[in-house]
Amino acid sequence: METFNEEKHITNGVIVASAMDLDDLQLQQPDISDPFIEFIDYARSILSPQMNEDDEDGEITSDSGEREREGPGWTWIASRVLKTCISYSSGVTSAILLSELSQAWNEQRKSSAPRKRPDCINQLKKKNRRAKLQSTITIDTIYEKNFLSLNSVLEAVVVDTFVLPGTNIYMITLGDFWSSNTIDLYLHRRYYELVSPDNGILKRGREVFLTGCYLRSASEGSGHPRLLPTEYLVILLDEEQDDDAMLLGAQFCTDSFSSISPDRANEGVSYSLYARIESIGPLEILEKFGGVQRKQIKLVDNDSSEMNFFLWGEQVVLANLFSTGSMLAIDRPFIASAFENDVDICGRVCLEYGSATQLYLVPYIRQGEQVCLGLTTNRRGSRLSTTLCSTQGLKGSQVTLPCDSQGSVDFSNYPFQSFIIDLHEKMTGISIYGVVLDILREANTAKTVFNLKIQDPTGTICIKLHLSESWSLGRLSLGHTIFISGLTCTMTKHKRLEARWFEDDTRTFFVNLSCLPAILNSSCLHKSSYLAEMQNTGTHICRVSLDQIEHCHVNTRLAHATCGHFVKTNASGPLECEFCRCSCEMKTRRTFHLKITVADESGKVFAWCTGQTAIELLQISPDEFYELPEEEQVIYPCSLENERYMVAIVNCSQEEGGVTTENDMTSWEITGALKL
Secondary structure (H helix, E strand, O other): OOOOOOOEEEEEEEEEHHHHHHHOOOOOOOOOOOOOHHHHHHHHHHHHHHHHHHHOOOOOOOOOOOOOOOOOOOHHHHHHHHHHHHHHHOOOHHHHHHHHHHHHHHHHHHHOOOOOOOOOHHHHHHHOOOOOOOOOOOOHHHHEEEEEEEOOOOEEEEEEEOOOOOOOOOOEEEEEEEEEOOEEOOHHHHHHHHOOOOOOOOOOOEEEEEEOEEOHHHHOOOOOOOOOOOEEEOOOOOOOOHHHHHHHHHHOOOOOHHHHOHHHHOOOOOOOOEEEEEOOOOEEEEEEOEEEEEEEEEEEEOOOOEEEEEEEHHHHHHHHHHOOOOOOEEEOEEEEEEEOEEEEEEEOOOEEEEOOOOOEEOOOOEEEEEEEEEEEOOOOEEEEEEEEEEOOOOOOOEEEEEEOOOOOEOOOOOOOOOHHHOOOOOEEEEEEEEEEEEEOOOOOOOOOEEEEEEEEEEEEEEEEEEOOOOOOOOOOOOOOOOEEEEEEEEEEEOOEEEEEOOOOOOOOOEEHHHHHHHHHHHOOOOOOOOOHOOOOOOEEEEEEEEEEEEHHHEEEEEEOOOOOOOEEEOOOOOOEOOOOOEEOOOEEEEEEEEEEEEOOEEEEEEEEEEEEHHHHHHHOOOOHHOOOOOHHHHHHHHHHOEEEEEEEEEOOOOOOOOOOOOHHHOOEEHHHHHHO
16 A cells, blocks of 8 residues: 555545545545445336335235235346346346346246146146146146256146057047146056046046156158157046045055055055155165166165165156155055165165056145245345244245245245345255355365355354365455355254255356446446445446556466466475365466556555456456566556556455465455546
8 A cells, every 4th residue: 555645544444535626526425325236126126016116115915914926036137137238248238137137037937827728727727736746847838948858757637538540559649737738648558547437536527647668750750759658657646635545545545554565565465655755865876796886775664664666777767756855645656675775774674666657746845935035135225134923923025935844944935135134044045145255175075165244234143065076166355245045055964054055956046246347338237436435345447547557566477277276386396276175286377466546536455356357457368478578567557557447356365364365455456447
């Protein structure tokens, strides 16, 4: 930091002009509102006019006491905005963003809009409350793509059953809740006894799950697409329907796990069992059995006895039809030895999907957790906090969010922004917008786990980032503003709240806004401020010129190409990245370490930068600069004096420890630059 005359003073590490100069500029009090958040709220009011700020008065807006919500959630809008910014690196306008948001939301609404379907499906849809399975594909999509993968799941309803004229081949016409089309299935012969006109259960209005299907397209001579026979079909039952309740009581409530006798099974005695799906194991590859695939399903019956149900080879696709917490009725399972299945369990036997086995399922219904929308104060005056309703009654507007069998509430479609103060255990799908206070790789673990501490206007929280292999989130350092979604909140054994994030989860998303090029050139997402207005937290966008070039410090150093941080050069031994805590001998690139003064009408800031930001400021690559003779390196910055830039600046002295050796105790980092 340089010394100036007595008419100058320092505010938040910024060298500020004299009071007379500030009066001439007519500077106002710092505006601590966040333009990015303001745009998200604005877009939400456009896409969801019934949930704008005028409707935040806490009144219940439906007869059931539940707030009506037709628009997208806050996380959905924020993620779409940032993905658009990534696609348009040169910048976006409000019109571009609203157009992209509107189109994406209309397409999503169109895909879930009511269509003309058979009456039997419409009747079932009214009372359908179960969650869609992860691999489910719609019949309309099959027609559009003329393709169906073996792992895809069809959640279908039987519309009709018939026999092909002149044959004994049974066909079933299937529809689903989301499609206007129906499709015919060649029924596998193991299910023929279930379609008899007298007492067959596969009749009009029966719901089924099926997978492992091959598609016979229209081009192959059938006139229209059909599904070839599949063994992997599960019939859904409803315990509230008398016929289904009688079937379960008469056929599946006599036998239990404890009643299974291997000797009797070998004599041909069959069993019908009813149990809850406790867990679904990962896909295993058993090398000792020739690399065969296996899935292990843990079941618990009404006597709290446990038993394993195994799927082998191609059968593993059946697991796509199951969900934890659902009740599974297994008719005529194959009784196998636990020793033969190579499992370490106390029981003598386990179950397998045999040639005569038929499966029935009572799906787990995700209960809706009612979440109150209570008003509290924050930096923008008011906000809607997320607080679970007490059992004493409902005191304000609510939304109903899905809840899994473990009691975890999914906030991925929550209509408003979530804040750290609102977080508690058993929350999933959370997104947080905040500033990095500290980040450190976890030691003594083979997995790639980073501890990230972030702060928003309401508090701080530690997030464990579980990365697939190595760091893959770009350059990240102290003071940077990030958006992270797909968080799960749990309570540690020390009773401390912790958030977890898994990169391999397709629902997660991570963006460093401080280093996002489009932000600088997107006036709808930022508000240009003077250097004197900068706060200690957040990303500030300023129009500056390079000043006092004679005090500029330009060095080139080696950086870890994976994370962008400088490597530690040892006299002996390999190069090591202090951020990733790993050897990076073959994964380095030359980069700048630049310390420079930037100025505007209100004051000056001594800041540092690296990477693409330094390249933009110096207008030369590190390799080209490195090749210059030493005397040319010294005089090169002089040609840049008074050049004008739009820059993003953060306060990088957030917390002691962490990644602070890079900045040489310089308080401000320029994270992005655009030449004007």
